[in-house]
Amino acid sequence: MKKTLLTSFILASVSFGCSEAHDGQKNAKDNVKIKVVTDPALSEWVGHYSGITPCANCITRCEGCEGLGIDLKINADQTYVLERSDNNNTSKPEVFAGRFHFVDPDKTRIELIGVTDRNKLGIDEGMVEFIDTQTQQYFDSYTEFELDKST
Structure with a gap:
């Protein structure tokens, strides 16, 4: 039971970590600014x-x-x-x-x-x-x- 619980916890952590990394990449792309001449x-x-x-x-x-x-x-x-x-x-x-x-x-x-x-x-x-x-x-x-x- 402990092994199953531990394994589930590890898989959930890895899955959550991958999700955060993907969101971070998406946010980095959203923050790219195009240089527009406003003057x-x-x-x-x-x-x-x-x-x-x-x-x-x-x-x-x-x-x-x-x-x-x-x-x-x-x-x-x-x-x-x-x-x-x-x-x-x-x-x-x-x-x-x-x-x-x-x-x-x-x-x-x-x-x-x-x-x-x-x-x-x-x-x-x-x-x-x-x-x-x-x-x-x-x-x-x-x-x-x-x-x-x-x-």
Whole structure:
């Protein structure tokens, strides 16, 4: 009788333990959160941008210069991937990845952390363009520094 009672108790405990483990897995799945951009200023930035800008040491297109090819992805978790290709030679593209932060209260300007030059961008009337890091202003030839958004 004691063996039967003990065996029943062990089976009930194992069964209850398995039930708790299953419920714990279910609750863990229920607690998974999907990252949704709720900040309208941030959602305006999120996307894939590309363009060709003047060479790294030029403030406008110079004769014989093919410029820099830019491929920039801005993510909702405030990370980015920037690929710059020098169109004047066949060297490997520079690839930067990291976080960005807003540099103004209106969230119309960002700084790409880890990029030393041409690391600030602004958004104005839906257009994204590089900001001159020396003057902290848009370039006079701003149309040459604009990036097209594809997604």
